[in-house]
Amino acid sequence: MPDSDKGLRGVVAVNSGITSIDGERGILRYRGYDVGDLVEHCCFEEVCFLLLYGELPGAGELATFREDLLAARTIPTEVEAVVDDSAHYARPMEAMRSMGSALSFSDPDKASNAPDANLRKATRLVSQLPTVMARYRRRYYGLEPVQPDPELDYAANFLWMLRGEMPSEEDARVLDAVSILHADHEMNASTFAARVIAATCTDMHSAIVGAIAALKGPLHGGANEWVMATLKKIGSEDKVEAWVDDVLDRGEKIPGFGHAIYKVTDPRAIILKEIGRKAFERADPIEPNWFAMTELMERRVFERKGLVPNVDLYSASVLYSLGFPIDLLTALFAANRVAGWAAHVIEQHSDNRIIRPTINYIGPPARELPVSQERA
Numbered sequence: 239m240p241d242s243d244k245g246l247r248g249v250v251a252v253n254s255g256i257t258s259i260d261g262e263r264g265i266l267r268y269r270g271y272d273v274g275d276l277v278e279h280c281c282f283e284e285v286c287f288l289l290l291y292g293e294l295p296g297a298g299e300l301a302t303f304r305e306d307l308l309a310a311r312t313i314p315t316e317v318e319a320v321v322d323d324s325a326h327y328a329r330p331m332e333a334m335r336s337m338g339s340a341l342s343f344s345d346p347d348k349a350s351n352a353p354d355a356n357l358r359k360a361t362r363l364v365s366q367l368p369t370v371m372a373r374y375r376r377r378y379y380g381l382e383p384v385q386p387d388p389e390l391d392y393a394a395n396f397l398w399m400l401r402g403e404m405p406s407e408e409d410a411r412v413l414d415a416v417s418i419l420h421a422d423h424e425m426n427a428s429t430f431a432a433r434v435i436a437a438t439c440t441d442m443h444s445a446i447v448g449a450i451a452a453l454k455g456p457l458h459g460g461a462n463e464w465v466m467a468t469l470k471k472i473g474s475e476d477k478v479e480a481w482v483d484d485v486l487d488r489g490e491k492i493p494g495f496g497h498a499i500y501k502v503t504d505p506r507a508i509i510l511k512e513i514g515r516k517a518f519e520r521a522d523p524i525e526p527n528w529f530a531m532t533e534l535m536e537r538r539v540f541e542r543k544g545l546v547p548n549v550d551l552y553s554a555s556v557l558y559s560l561g562f563p564i565d566l567l568t569a570l571f572a573a574n575r576v577a578g579w580a581a582h583v584i585e586q587h588s589d590n591r592i593i594r595p596t597i598n599y600i601g602p603p604a605r606e607l608p609v610s611q612e613r614a
Contacts, residue, residue: 256581257424261499282392282417286577310365311386314344325377330569331454337370338450342443351587359442360580367573372399401561419506420571422578428452432579436586437593449579450572462567464493465554474526478534486542494551503546510552528555
């Protein structure tokens with residue numbers, strides 16, 4: 239009987255040159271570059287190029303890539319109709335999942351898995367999904383959609399389409415940093431789902447839709463919604479410690495803590511904590527102060543259980559303060575993660591073998607059908 243590990247912890251599934259994690263030291267690198275350095279010195283578009291093409295772009299390459307992204311921002315009219323309809327009855331991640339599929343209908347490269355075709359599809363998806371989600375959200379509230387602004391970069395344009403007003407440079411930079419931190423994370427559940435699907439030699443859009451479906455779960459991308467809903471439930475700073483104690487005394491989990499890979503604090507959480515601190519210091523006084531509540535929660539959970547935060551703990555309040563409602567947080571995560579998923583799909587197609595693990599069968603042993611068994 240082969241050995242098994244529930245959850246496949248420690249099982250190496252593929253060779254990859256995209257992202258590496260050192261869980262013991264809390265290090266995350268994209269294509270060899272530390273994620274903190276990328277946040278400090280690069281924009282999201284540069285990081286997308288890095289993930290998709292393997293190297294940071296030169297000035298000319300970045301200009302061309304930005305032109306390609308800009309050209310893809312406007313979604314087809316038939317997709318607009320589906321978005322408008324779904325806003326009346328679908329939840330954000332349900333809409334995101336469906337729109338990932340709908341965007342394939344008129345994609346000129348949908349029939350090809352060639353590397354150049356996949357790169358074009360990936361570029362379009364990186365630009366189209368923010369447009370889809372901003373349009374969905376405005377239709378949900380009965381507002382007119384805001385068309386993409388060709389003068390704005392990825393983050394500023396996303397905020398513009400969502401809010402309908404020009405964002406500050408500070409807010410755009412915060413979203414840009416969060417987008418970089420969300421861009422890829424090695425072999426998590428959604429990336430593994432994308433690679434398993436891609437390994438059947440199906441198309442880019444199908445693999446991305448599968449990844450979106452996996453990200454939807456509260457044990458994966460949906461955890462950021464859980465964190466923000468928790469903060470709103472607690473309500474104020476003076477209630478945080480008692481709430482944490484009560485939940486832990488009942489043996490229940492608190493979202494935003496622990497990770498399958500990191501044995502120390504998630505490096506993305508460290509960066510997001512500092513981003514959140516600066517953002518809330520810059521903003522007008524906010525009541526309740528979501529950042530202060532999050533910091534108190536982090537401290538109390540560590541005192542009680544020794545648990546450290548993951549990316550979701552601080553991303554929730556940071557994104558909520560930018561105007562992203564709770565139920566749109568996971569959809570934003572998905573839009574940010576497309577470049578990483580697409581890079582893995584391209585890598586899977588480049589050296590493919592269908593992913594077909596086995597199981598340890600624990601059912602009944604071989605047995606005979608009773609002679610007297612009634613036949614329908």
